[in-house]
Amino acid sequence: MEDQNGRVCVLVTGGSGLVGRAIERVVKEEGVRKEGEEWIFLSSKDADLTNTAETRAIFEKYRPTHVIHLAAMVGGLFLHLRENLNFLRKNIAINDNVLHTAHEFGVVKVVSCLSTCIFPDKTTYPIDETMIHNGPPHESNSGYAHAKRMVDVYNRACFQQYGRRYTAIIPTNIFGPHDNFNIEDAHVLPALVHKTYKAKRDSTALEICGSGRGLRQFIYSLDLARLYLWVLREYDEVEPIILSVGEEDEVSIKDVVDAIAEAFEFTGPVIYDTSKSDGQLKKTASNAKLRRYRPDFVFTDFKTAIKETCDWFAANYESARK
DSSP states (O other): OOOTTSOOEEEEETTTSHHHHHHHHHHHHSSOOOTTOEEEEOOTTTOOTTSHHHHHHHHHHHOOSEEEEOOOOOOOHHHHHHOHHHHHHHHHHHHHHHHHHHHHTTOSEEEEEOOGGGSBSSOOSSBOGGGTTSSOBOGGGHHHHHHHHHHHHHHHHHHHHHOOOOEEEEEOEEEOTTOBOOTTTSOHHHHHHHHHHHHHHHTOOEEEESOSOOEEOEEEHHHHHHHHHHHHHHOOOSSOEEEOOOGGGOEEHHHHHHHHHHHHTOOSOEEEETTSOOOOSOOOBOOHHHHHHOTTOOOOOHHHHHHHHHHHHHHTTTTSBO
C-alpha cells in the first residue's frame, strides 16, 4: 500500500454517503486499518468536485497516496428520467477532476465506483466485466451510465499512457444504513423502506410503483465495504470487477417489499400501481470473477441486512437523509 516514501493516506470522496460511511465503519471497527495509515473521508461540504480548482486544493491539502472514489450525482429511476443531462455533465466533471488530479499528484491507486446500469440494455445474461461497451445502456439513465463508462475508458488509457493502475468496482444495487431514503428520488430499496415506515406509522396502504416483477441483485453496504478494501489492497487489475451476490440470490421487487414489510411488522394492504414504469426488468450480473479471487467471502443474509437497515432508519428517522 505504501508510496515510495513509505506513507499511506487514503482519501475517500463521497465519504459521508452510503458506501463511504460503511467503509469508515469497517476501517474503524473491524481491524483492517494498518498502523500509520491515514484515512480522510470527504463530504460535499469539503469541496465541489465538479470544480477543478477546489479538487486540486483538496489533493494539495491531503496529498493522498490512494483514493477511493465514491463521489457522484446519484438518484433513482424517476430522477434519472427528469435529469439525464445533469447526470451526464456533473458526473463527467467529477470523474475527470478526481482521476486527472490523482494522476498529477502521483496517487498510487484509485478505485472508482461504477454501476451495473453501465451495461448494454440489449444484452445476454448474466452480464460480466467484458461486456461494458457492447452497446448503448438503457435510455432511462443513459447520462449517468455513459459518464460512469468513461471512468473505465480513462483507467485503461491512463494505464496505457502512464502505467497507472487505476481501476473500478461495479456493485449491484447497494443498500444499508446512511442511505438516501427520499421517497421520490432515492433508489428503489431505500425508497421502499421509507414508504413502508410511513405506511406503518400512519396506518395506510403501501403503494408500490410498478408491478414488482423487476429482478435485482442487492448487496449490503457493509459487505461492499469489506470487498472494496480488499480491492484497494490486493486487486491489481486495471479491468473492473463486479462486486455482487450470485445470480442465485437475485430477488424480485415484490420480494424486497415483503422483506421490508416483515422487518417493520407491517400488515396493511400493499397496492402495486402497474401504470408506473418497472425500469429494466432484469440486469443479472455474474460474480464469477469475484469468486475466483474470493471464494471464501460470505455475504450477509438478505433478510438480516434488510432488518438492520430498517432498524437503523427507524432509530435515526429524524436525521436520516430523506
